Ligand SMILES: NC(=O)C1=CN([C@@H]2O[C@H](COP(=O)(O)OP(=O)(O)OC[C@H]3O[C@@H](n4cnc5c(N)ncnc54)[C@H](OP(=O)(O)O)[C@@H]3O)[C@@H](O)[C@H]2O)C=CC1
């Protein structure tokens with residue numbers, strides 16, 4: 001059994017923490033002081049004399065290669081890791097550090113992978129990549145990074161291999177045996193049980209001034225029962241403070257911004273309720289299919305892959321009540337509270353789809369292939385690659401407001417956004433065909449933006465009305481500000497010990513409660529998903545379901561970029 005954390009780690013510092021000792025006219029310096037404190041906290045970690053050992057379990061895999069190693073490199077390059085940090089890769093394959101470097105280095109150049117689709121999606125992408133490539137003057141730094149890396153091969157169920165890993169870690173500790181240990185499980189769920197058991201038995205830090213943290217990737221189970229088993233297993237080995245359940249959407253700029261937008265702006269807090277809001281639509285779209293990895297996807301389907309975790313996390317941040325403070329526990333208490341108000345999803349409130357090849361796509365293009373053409377997908381699979389689901393929150397603020405979540409692969413664009421649609425204007429005096437509902441859109445990606453669709457007098461002599469927007473596009477408002485990748489933020493959080501942006505076990509249990517009955521029904525009844533064409537907007541039935549649930553699409557809005 002792992003020992004609990006020996007000393008309280010700093011969690012988060014906010015203006016409020018500092019403000020309590022201050023008088024009114026000092027308040028303007030509060031945020032500055034908060035920033036200073038945050039820097040001090042970070043500084044403490046950065047200059048911590050105790051070494052940090054970051055172990056990547058599953059170092060030979062896709063996630064490690066494409067996300068974890070590159071993220072560690074960017075943090076190292078930018079001086080955002082504690083001074084003495086060592087990295088150990090652990091996996092079954094017999095690899096040398098040279099092999100591992102050859103595998104990972106191509107992904108360290110820029111954070112979004114180099115698929116041609118990505119380059120199409122992002123304006124100036126090529127320029128951006130060039131700016132992020134390992135430049136001449138960074139080569140020495142990169143060499144230093146790889147010098148701090150080592151690799152240890154071992155099985156996931158052999159205790160002796162974990163003892164060897166522990167010995168390896170010990171060699172990197174201080175002479176008095178101190179090191180903080182971080183284990184990132186970039187592994188398939190089938191080995192979670194053995195790996196966590198062996199880590200807890202053989203690889204925990206023994207020094208009372210040092211800590212051990214374990215970072216767990218989704219899927220956190222397949223349904224309520226399997227998730228509860230996993231949670232029970234983990235909690236028998238580690239304390240909740242030691243477990244960091246990662247949902248990388250919680251590391252995205254605009255997802256983190258939701259709390260500030262809502263709770264630091266009075267004009268939003270007053271209208272954020274059933275009296276003003278007609279519906280909320282949370283969307284995730286990807287313009288590519290399974291890309292030959294359908295075998296993995298098919299075991300889960302789009303609800304487990306994206307909706308039950310990423311979209312539901314966004315929903316909780318949109319809908320929760322204001323927490324007492326910005327401490328992780330206060331925030332997560334509110335998230336759990338709102339989840340508890342959501343009844344299970346019903347079959348009549350969902351639309352399932354599966355993409356088919358587009359005959360109009362050029363010969364040889366991926367879009368020619370449907371989901372079932374992926375050779376790794378079981379023949380005749382009915383797994384959904386698109387889903388729309390309507391959820392309701394039974395509380396005073398939200399009773400009757402549909403929260404419509406939709407996500408899908410092989411759609412017409414890459415997009416993740418939250419769209420708040422307001423009620424019609426009561427007693428409208430203008431031409432009813434011209435006055436459309438207000439919408440507040442929080443675009444998570446690509447190109448972070450917040451825009452408010454509203455009605456204005458048409459400029460000029462006439463007294464007409466027209467639809468326009470108040471537009472806060474980050475690209476132009478925050479030029480030159482480097483937007484960290486979600487994993488960068490989240491790994492820094494693990495080092496500094498803040499769990500705000502990580503999923504607590506009770507939150508997870510509630511998320512599974514909401515989706516388990518529908519998932520079981522789909523697994524047993526295997527309903528036919530509605531076919532939709534690769535590159536389309538998804539099944540029209542999804543638009544009909546949204547219309548039925550008080551989301552009106554007028555088709556009149558035209559955006560004219562500045
Ligand atoms: N700051 C910025 O960068 C800004 C960018 N824009 C851009 O302008 C464009 C239009 O803006 P947007 O807010 O999307 O407004 P639209 O009015 O085009 O779309 C509004 C909503 O209706 C949905 N929709 C689209 N077509 C249909 C349909 N046929 N039936 C039912 N629903 C439909 C869209 O979903 P679906 O996802 O399915 O299309 C979207 O959720 C977007 O590309 C947006 O990104 C606008 C303002 C600011």
Ligand SMILES: O=C1O[C@H](COP(=O)(O)O)[C@@H](O)[C@H](O)[C@H]1O
Nearest residue numbers: 248249286305306310416445486
């Ligand atoms: O967790 C997942 O997320 C990705 C999408 O992440 P993004 O940061 O690129 O938006 C998705 O492709 C994958 O299927 C899913 O497992």
